[in-house]
Amino acid sequence: MKTRYETVIGLEVHVQLTTATKIFCGCSTAFGQSPNSQTCPVCLGLPGALPVLNREVVNAAIKTGLATNCRIAPYSIFARKNYFYPDLPKGYQISQFELPICEQGWLDISSEEFAAKRIGITRIHMEEDAGKLLHAANAGSLVDLNRACTPLLEVVSEPDMRSAAEAIAYLKQLHQIVVYLGVCDGNMEEGSFRCDANVSVRPVGQAELGTRAELKNLNSFRFIKQAIDYEVERQIELIEEGGKVVQETRLFDPDAGVTRSMRGKEQAHDYRYFPDPDLLPLEVSEGWIAEVRAALPELPDQKRRRYEEQLGLPAYDAAVLSAERPLAEYFEALVVRHNNPKLCSNWVMGEVLGAIRENNVAIDDCPVTPELLAGILKRIEDNSISGKIAKTVFSAIWQTGKSADEVIAERGLKQVSDSAALAAIIAEVIAANPTEVAEYRGGKEKLMGFFVGQVMKESKGKANPGLVNQLLKEHLQQKT
Amino acid sequence: MKISEKNVAYVAGLARLSLTPEELKTMTGQMDAILGYVDKLNELNTDGIIPTAHAVPMANAFRVDQVVTSIGTAAALANAPHGADGCFQVPKVIE
Numbered sequence: 001m002k003t004r005y006e007t008v009i010g011l012e013v014h015v016q017l018t019t020a021t022k023i024f025c026g027c028s029t030a031f032g033q034s035p036n037s038q039t040c041p042v043c044l045g046l047p048g049a050l051p052v053l054n055r056e057v058v059n060a061a062i063k064t065g066l067a068t069n070c071r072i073a074p075y076s077i078f079a080r081k082n083y084f085y086p087d088l089p090k091g092y093q094i095s096q097f098e099l100p101i102c103e104q105g106w107l108d109i110s111s112e113e114f115a116a117k118r119i120g121i122t123r124i125h126m127e128e129d130a131g132k133l134l135h136a137a138n139a140g141s142l143v144d145l146n147r148a149c150t151p152l153l154e155v156v157s158e159p160d161m162r163s164a165a166e167a168i169a170y171l172k173q174l175h176q177i178v179v180y181l182g183v184c185d186g187n188m189e190e191g192s193f194r195c196d197a198n199v200s201v202r203p204v205g206q207a208e209l210g211t212r213a214e215l216k217n218l219n220s221f222r223f224i225k226q227a228i229d230y231e232v233e234r235q236i237e238l239i240e241e242g243g244k245v246v247q248e249t250r251l252f253d254p255d256a257g258v259t260r261s262m263r264g265k266e267q268a269h270d271y272r273y274f275p276d277p278d279l280l281p282l283e284v285s286e287g288w289i290a291e292v293r294a295a296l297p298e299l300p301d302q303k304r305r306r307y308e309e310q311l312g313l314p315a316y317d318a319a320v321l322s323a324e325r326p327l328a329e330y331f332e333a334l335v336v337r338h339n340n341p342k343l344c345s346n347w348v349m350g351e352v353l354g355a356i357r358e359n360n361v362a363i364d365d366c367p368v369t370p371e372l373l374a375g376i377l378k379r380i381e382d383n384s385i386s387g388k389i390a391k392t393v394f395s396a397i398w399q400t401g402k403s404a405d406e407v408i409a410e411r412g413l414k415q416v417s418d419s420a421a422l423a424a425i426i427a428e429v430i431a432a433n434p435t436e437v438a439e440y441r442g443g444k445e446k447l448m449g450f451f452v453g454q455v456m457k458e459s460k461g462k463a464n465p466g467l468v469n470q471l472l473k474e475h476l477q478q479k480t
Numbered sequence: 481m482k483i484s485e486k487n488v489a490y491v492a493g494l495a496r497l498s499l500t501p502e503e504l505k506t507m508t509g510q511m512d513a514i515l516g517y518v519d520k521l522n523e524l525n526t527d528g529i530i531p532t533a534h535a536v537p538m539a540n541a542f543r544v545d546q547v548v549t550s551i552g553t554a555a556a557l558a559n560a561p562h563g564a565d566g567c568f569q570v571p572k573v574i575e
Contacts, residue, residue, distance in 0.1 A: 019545050026548025035566040036556045040548070044556055056545035077533040084496060086570040099533075133573060142567035145556070270494060275533040283539040 005201045005239075007232045008209055009167045010159035013174060014152050015184045016129065016192040017060045023128050023151035024051030024094065024279075031190055035144035043149035045089030050278055053078075057151045058101070058282065060183040061126050062292045064153055065102030067177050067299055068121050072289050076101045078126075078279040081271045086143050087131040095154075097273040100125035101282070107177075108301075109169040119170045120158030127152050153183075159198065159209065164228040168221055171195060176300050180325045188219050199228055200245065201235045210235070211245040215259055217252045227252040231259050303328055311341035320349055326363045327353075330370055337374035340381065347373060351394050359398075368397050375404035384408065385415050389461055417464040419471065422455070425463070426475050429454045440476055448472065482519070483512040 022029055025042035041049035065072050079097040105121035131148040133141050155174060161167045175193055178184040185192050195218050200210035215231060218224045230252075235245050250259040298306070300322045307318035321331045330352070334344045352373070356366050376393050379385045385393060385408060396407040408414050416422055429451060430437055440447040448469070455468045488508045492499050499507060550556075553566045562569035 021543075021545050021547050026543065026546065027550045028547045034553065036553045036568070037566075038550050039553075039556045040551050052541055052543045054545050055542035058542075075539075082494070086568075086573055134567065135573070140562065140564070140569040140571055141573040142564060142569055144567050272494065277534065279534075280536070280541045281533050281539045 004204045005232075005236050006204050006206075007162055007164075007228075008159050008200045008202065008212075009161040009164075009228060010198040010212075011155075011157045011161070011167060011170065012196045012198070013155045013157075013171065014129075014194040014196075015064070015155060015178050016194075017057060017151040017153065017183055018185055019054055019056045019060065019151055021054055022149040023054050023057050023126065024149055027146075027149070029150050033146055035142075036146060038146045039148070043089075044145060045091075045148075051094060051276075053279060053282070054151060057126055058284070059292060060151070060181075061101045061124060061153055062284065062289060063181050063296060064155070064178060064183055065105065065124055066289070066293055066296060067181055068102075068105040068107055068124070068155070068174070070102035070105030070121060070124060072284055073099060073101055073103065074285070075099065075281060075283055077281045078276045079273045080276045081127075081273055083269070083271060085130070086141060087133050087145075087148070089131070089145060089148060093128060093130065094276055094279070095127035095273075096125035101284070107170060107173050109166060109173055111165060111169050113165040114163065114169075117160070117166070119160045119166075122156045122158055124153055124155050127154060153178075159200075164225045164232075167197065167228060168225055171221065171224065173300075176323065180297060180300055182297075188221075191219065194219065195224055197224065197228055197231075199231045199235070201232055201239070211247050213245065213247070213259070214249045215252055216249060216262075217254075223252055223254050226254075226257055227259055230257060234259065297325070300325075300328075307341075311335065313341055313345055317342075317345040317349060321345060324363075330363050330366070333370035334373055334377075337370060338377045340377065343377055343380070347377065351391060355394070355398060367401055368394060372397050372401075372403060379404050379408060383415060383417055383464055383466075385413060386461065386463075386465055389413050389415065392461075413462060415464045416459055416462050417467055419467065422459075422463055422467060422471055423475070425455055425458045426451075426468070426471055429458060430475060437476065451476070482515055483508055487511075 017023075017029075019029060021027060022043055025040050027038045027040050027043055030038065042051055062072055064070075076096060076099045078094050080092040081095045081097070082092045084091055100123045102124035103122070105124070106118050107121065108116060108118050110116035129147050129150040129152050131143055131145040133143060135141050157170065161170060175186055178193070179186040187193070197215040197218060198212045199215060200212035202208065202210040213231060213235070215227050218227055231250070238245060246261075249262045251262050252259050303322035304318045307313045307321060308315060311318075313321070320327075322328050327348070331344060331348050334348065335341050338344055352363070352366060352368065355368070356363055361367075373394075376385075376390050376397070379393075380387060380390050392411075393404050393407050393413060396402070396411065397404065400407070402410075433451075433454065436447050436450060440451070451472050452465065452468055455472065456463055456465065485504050485508045488504055488511060489499070492504070492507075557563040557566070557568065560568045
């Protein structure tokens with residue numbers, strides 16, 4: 001009989017911070033500059049250069065720690081992690097080992113695919129990134145140290161995840177949080193949010209963890225899922241065939257959809273961590289933590305709950321609107337100006353999202369600002385325009401930047417709610433369609449839709465649909 | 481002897497040092513003497529004393545997050561034995 005296996009996943013995420021400068025020197029962290037143009041004696045690792053900690057990096061670490069329910073350490077220290085690689089000029093990476101800044105946090109994840117659960121966060125520590133190696137066609141490898149010394153937070157989870165779906169849910173939530181906090185731009189392609197996955201399998205019921213493989217080169221959510229699924233299957237097959245999983249680092253090859261052992265790195269690592277004598281210990285006071293806590297933005301989970309509970313939005317709307325901070329801020333700015341959350345939600349999720357996607361603009365650059373959109377919604381609610389005409393007004397505002405009232409006036413889009421005017425149109429429609437009128441009066445009431453359509457067409461969409469319905473009924477019945 | 485030649489050879493390997501058999505012997509003797517001397521500290525009772533991470537009793541030296549002009553590519557590469565395309569050139573790392 002085939003043994004059933006349980007997958008165990010722990011994740012290490014490297015979050016690149018959005019500070020203007022590097023963690024231990026004043027060089028810029030801007031992406032995509034010419035090689036080695038953003039370097040100085042500190043990040044080049046020149047002898048005698050001394051690192052000085054960027055205070056903003058500590059702020060970002062405290063923010064992230066608080067948002068992930070961590071304990072913020074009152075006292076933490078930096079350590080040297082010693083190894084040789086050409087992208088590491090000093091021969092050691094400054095990181096934290098003992099006494100990291102954040103410990104013992106958690107995130108709650110949920111999805112339709114699994115029962116809600118809590119994922120433990122072991123620690124979050126600050127460290128510097130390495131440089132970049134370019135493997136040129138010629139004889140050597142090229143080293144660009146612009147990225148060296150760029151600040152990173154490493155977020156280490158407990159091995160609490162049991163499927164790729166859970167891992168993705170955890171990562172998406174962490175991603176959403178760091179982007180919301182503004183500490184990371186979240187760009188996975190540029191490597192701002194990088195993930196290594198420790199994956200092992202064990203027979204169901206076994207307490208002891210199986211031997212794990214560390215998967216690297218996972219730079220999209222899709223690749224992470226593919227890599228984990230592949231790796232789980234590989235390990236189970238290996239064990240079923242009587243083999244043994246080897247503890248090793250494996251690279252994901254997105255083209256082939258497989259993970260491959262990284263040869264040449266088999267030598268056991270011995271990083272000989274020790275406290276970095278160049279850096280003073282870090283003390284974070286209660287006051288400092290309280291200051292950061294007070295300035296924390298409302299987080300996506302809190303927003304989602306508030307949208308449901310206080311604004312009365314359906315769960316789906318609340319999730320869509322809270323997913324990204326700029327969108328949530330747009331929506332909130334709209335609700336402030338037009339206090340009908342559900343109508344606002346419909347328009348933001350419908351017209352606004354549709355238009356910004358179609359035109360490929362960011363929500364912050366949406367030409368129909370919350371203020372302009374509120375102008376449209378106001379005219380829908382006071383029956384000046386129908387929902388359908390409102391979409392025309394929306395497009396016009398998108399093009400011209402004018403207000404709803406200006407567009408409605410200029411184009412004569414004001415809804416006709418004048419009974420006399422509508423009665424005239426209705427009389428025409430009834431006169432022009434005697435067959436349908438007879439059938440309607442004979443009991444074919446479904447034809448009401450047809451009459452409404454005709455009237456709307458005659459009025460060029462400007463007739464007040466509610467009033468048209470009411471008047472049509474009266475007129476059609478009158479003459480029986 | 482607390483330190484064996486095997487220990488020294490291992491550490492030398494991590495530090496990418498190649499030692500001749502004579503050097504290994506000399507180093508082992510010297511390191512053993514040094515560590516034996518430092519080992520005297522273990523005679524002290526340090527229960528309840530927080531390990532010292534830094535020799536100076538100070539904390540929190542910070543920089544503000546303000547860009548300082550970098551030294552430029554040419555200066556960065558000035559001491560490099562080999563450079564190409566604005567980069568440091570090193571022996572090929574990956575086959």
